[in-house]
Amino acid sequence: MNVVIFTCSPNLDGLTAACGKAAQEGALEVGANVKIINLNQQKIGRCQACGNGWGPCRNEHECQVQDEFQALHASLEGFDAFVFVTPVYFGDLSESAKAFTDRLRRCEAFKEESYFQGKPIIEVAAAGGTGNGITSCLTALERIFLTIKAEKFDLIGVTQKNRKYKLETIKAAAKEMVSLYSSKK
Numbered sequence: 001m002n003v004v005i006f007t008c009s010p011n012l013d014g015l016t017a018a019c020g021k022a023a024q025e026g027a028l029e030v031g032a033n034v035k036i037i038n039l040n041q042q043k044i045g046r047c048q049a050c051g052n053g054w055g056p057c058r059n060e061h062e063c064q065v066q067d068e069f070q071a072l073h074a075s076l077e078g079f080d081a082f083v084f085v086t087p088v089y090f091g092d093l094s095e096s097a098k099a100f101t102d103r104l105r106r107c108e109a110f111k112e113e114s115y116f117q118g119k120p121i122i123e124v125a126a127a128g129g130t131g132n133g134i135t136s137c138l139t140a141l142e143r144i145f146l147t148i149k150a151e152k153f154d155l156i157g158v159t160q161k162n163r164k165y166k167l168e169t170i171k172a173a174a175k176e177m178v179s180l181y182s183s184k185k
Helices: 015-029 069-078 095-108 134-147 163-184
Strands: 002-007 033-038 081-087 120-127 151-159
Touching: 002 015, 015 033, 015 081, 015 120, 015 163, 069 095, 081 134, 081 163, 095 134, 120 134, 120 163, 134 151, 151 163
Parallel strands: 002 033, 002 081, 081 120, 120 151
Antiparallel strands: none
């Protein structure tokens, strides 16, 4: 089983990165092939709402804004499961997460069969400060991935206070997701 883990923070040694590593450990323990992609290290600009608000993304399922989104988007077809980890900024996804998911949603929402359709996803909101905003961030993630027909496996909120046991939860969730869906293939 091929799993991609998206992290979306410029801090390569912070809570978001630790969540991604926990998911990686869990998936690897049960034999998954894992790729971690930090969206902050990708050159992905924001959606331009081309033309009348819908460019070729709606019907051709491709974004006409030329950057690293195209290659990353095309590569997602080969994955069987997803983990998406974003820090919580002002009760929402990080800017790199928003840029990517805004364009992804437009390209995938009206596809006959989305790259995400029926595939499991673990959605993680990592709040490094007070922990406020986790619920609204997870709600936004849920709405995005429901739109592109992903199958919600788990929603996990993490703070600095609950970090220790939530990292174990993320690891266990990734392990269980891979085990369960590997047997369905």
